[in-house]
Amino acid sequence: MSQQTHPTTNKGNARLGLTLAGVAVGMVGLAFASVPLYEVFCQVTGYGGTPKVVAQNESDAMDAAAAGREITIRFDGSVNRDLPWRFHPLQTAVTVPLGQDTLVAYQARNTSDEPIVGTATFNVTPLKAAQYFSKIECFCFTEQRLEPGESVDMPVTFYVDPAILEDEHARDVSTITLSYTFFEKKKGDGAS
Known part of the structure; x- marks a missing residue:
């Protein structure tokens, strides 16, 4: 018997093949997009200790509960360890009112005999405050x-949103730590 198709x-x-x-193809695309999407997710939500990045102070006018509250x-x-720089904050701590823009600086110094490009990663602890x-x-x-x-002062402007007082899991936070780690940017690392 012959078999018919x-x-x-x-x-x-x-x-089914298509x-x-x-x-x-979709899975490969998601694999390439996952890192940038994850970074955006972390910046928007504060997940993993990633602070929000904003263009200007977006906190609402402080209500009576936030007035006078400091953090x-x-x-x-x-x-x-592979980066021949010294890097430290110029102040170890500040106490500021909730919602107030605050300017602080870190100092970096290249201790090598050649120019070096560095990039910093950052996080905030406790994670619930990020x-x-x-x-x-x-x-x-x-x-x-x-x-x-070369030695340079590197500024950071930030604020802590008074909305932290409305979060039952974060309202008890009285101290937040902002941490940075510098890494050498090697030639060929990403686009710039």
């Missing part, structure tokens, strides 16, 4: 190039 079976197989190819912000700075910690300006938004022996 049915046209409907061939169409079904072709449709569907599976589409799923594979202590501690600062920490470190460098990856979504209320908003950075307006920060040296960490761009790469930093330091010439041999």
Whole structure:
């Protein structure tokens, strides 16, 4: 007996093949998009200790509960062991009113005999406070190039949103720590 191929079976197989190819292409696309999407998610929600990044102070006018409330912000700075820089905050802590824009600075010094480009990662602890910690300006938004022996002060402008008082899980926070770690940006690391 001869075996016959049915046209409907061939169409079904072709449709299934195209569907599976589409799923594979979609998965590859999601793999490439996952890191930028995750970074945006973290910046919007404060997930993983990532502070929010804003263009200006977005906190509402302070209500009676927030008026007079202060919070202590501690600062920490470190460098990856492969980066020949010294990096530290110029102040170890400040106590500020909720909702008030605050300017602080860190200092970096290139201790090598060649120019080096560095990039900083950052986080906020406790993690539950990160979504209320908003950075307006920060040296960490761009790469930093330091010439041999060069020392620079690097500003950070931030505020803590008074909405922290409305969060039953975060309203007890009295101290927040902002930490940075600098890494050397190697040639070929990402686009810039």
